[in-house]
Amino acid sequence: MIIEIRGVQFVNKGAELMLHACLAQIQQHWPQAQIALAPNKNSPYQARALLGALQKLPLRFRGYDFNALSYWLPKRLRSFLRHWLGVVFEVDIDWVLDASGFAYGDQWGGRNIKVLTDEILRLQRHQKGYVLLPQAFGPFTGQRERLQLQAALPAAWLVCPRDDASFQHLHSLLGDRANLQQFADFTNLVKPLLPEQLPEKPLCLIIPNAAMVSKKNRNQQWQANYLRVLELAVHTAFSQQLEPVLLNHEGAADADICQLIASKFQPPLRVINEPDPRQVKGWIASSKLVVCSRFHGCVSALSSGISCLGTSWSHKYEALFGEYQQADCLLQPDVDAVQLEALFLSSNTLAKAVEAQTAIKFYQDQSVQLWQQVVIAVANGLKSSSDKVK
Numbered sequence: 001m002i003i004e005i006r007g008v009q010f011v012n013k014g015a016e017l018m019l020h021a022c023l024a025q026i027q028q029h030w031p032q033a034q035i036a037l038a039p040n041k042n043s044p045y046q047a048r049a050l051l052g053a054l055q056k057l058p059l060r061f062r063g064y065d066f067n068a069l070s071y072w073l074p075k076r077l078r079s080f081l082r083h084w085l086g087v088v089f090e091v092d093i094d095w096v097l098d099a100s101g102f103a104y105g106d107q108w109g110g111r112n113i114k115v116l117t118d119e120i121l122r123l124q125r126h127q128k129g130y131v132l133l134p135q136a137f138g139p140f141t142g143q144r145e146r147l148q149l150q151a152a153l154p155a156a157w158l159v160c161p162r163d164d165a166s167f168q169h170l171h172s173l174l175g176d177r178a179n180l181q182q183f184a185d186f187t188n189l190v191k192p193l194l195p196e197q198l199p200e201k202p203l204c205l206i207i208p209n210a211a212m213v214s215k216k217n218r219n220q221q222w223q224a225n226y227l228r229v230l231e232l233a234v235h236t237a238f239s240q241q242l243e244p245v246l247l248n249h250e251g252a253a254d255a256d257i258c259q260l261i262a263s264k265f266q267p268p269l270r271v272i273n274e275p276d277p278r279q280v281k282g283w284i285a286s287s288k289l290v291v292c293s294r295f296h297g298c299v300s301a302l303s304s305g306i307s308c309l310g311t312s313w314s315h316k317y318e319a320l321f322g323e324y325q326q327a328d329c330l331l332q333p334d335v336d337a338v339q340l341e342a343l344f345l346s347s348n349t350l351a352k353a354v355e356a357q358t359a360i361k362f363y364q365d366q367s368v369q370l371w372q373q374v375v376i377a378v379a380n381g382l383k384s385s386s387d388k389v390k
């Protein structure tokens with residue numbers, strides 16, 4: 001069996017954390033399976049090869065999709081390429097595990113939806129399957145995209161919106177369907193790797209997100225105030241005897257913000273660039289408080305019982321903080337020094353509250369249930385495919 005893991009990469013540490021979550025569950029439930037990963041600008045060959053992944057060759061060029069041609073490639077040629085070069089095509093994949101996080105909705109345009117829906121239907125025609133792991137979806141206001149999703153998503157083996165808003169976006173298109181099941185983020189099952197050395201003072205980890213000042217963020221107040229709020233968070237950390245440290249959770253754009261904020265202080269603040277997402281989660285789990293603008297950074301903090309103050313550029317943040325009973329810990333763009341200092345103090349109380357601790361256990365159990373549903377969906381899908389071949 002070959003399982004392609006889709007939507008993951010090695011620059012965004014949230015996406016890489018989802019990759020590790022998938023690898024752990026594949027090893028547990030399908031230990032004989034091989035994984036395949038496709039290349040992208042944030043998923044270089046060496047990183048994929050270190051995982052022992054087969055190299056999925058996507059037959060796309062300048063917006064045109066030629067993957068259907070892979071089904072015409074001679075089996076002997078494909079066997080040679082797989083055995084000697086580790087190269088596989090769509091025809092070789094048994095099913096796809098999509099962990100995109102947030103890739104399908106108006107904010108990303110229609111191309112992603114076109115690629116997704118074409119592939120789901122093409123895989124179905126060839127007795128193969130597609131599982132969409134918990135992720136944010138929507139909104140979908142374009143008529144063409146709505147029709148494409150209505151035609152294709154019923155053919156997926158499992159579709160998992162991650163929050164109430166995402167569920168409603170999909171439910172408005174599909175209605176009540178057995179393959180539409182809501183589950184929260186699943187990276188809470190990944191164990192953190194704790195850092196060997198920590199600062200002497202309690203740690204205040206600050207995790208920026210360049211999306212907060214990009215066109216993706218439609219809240220102009222945040223675009224105007226974001227850097228001010230991050231700088232204010234540093235001052236507040238100092239005033240409360242915490243050690244402010246910046247952590248780059250994704251790539252060059254976030255690194256630029258880290259360096260910009262760090263350079264405003266003397267001596268410059270420490271900036272952590274940790275390649276292993278489990279180590280990133282370890283830094284978060286070792287902190288006293290986290291000020292975070294990255295979704296999976298917030299998940300790592302909230303699911304570990306760490307005080308977390310978040311910012312938002314998408315509905316997924318409101319949903320997440322609501323799930324963990326900490327909606328009041330989402331910052332507003334006009335927050336001032338007095339308010340932020342009060343939030344630094346109250347966030348610790350909220351994180352230790354019974355409601356928050358109950359939510360941690362609830363969503364860990366739900367992640368276990370998610371994978372049980374994936375196992376059932378895959379077993380049913382493979383059986384149905386086998387029956388059709390017969």
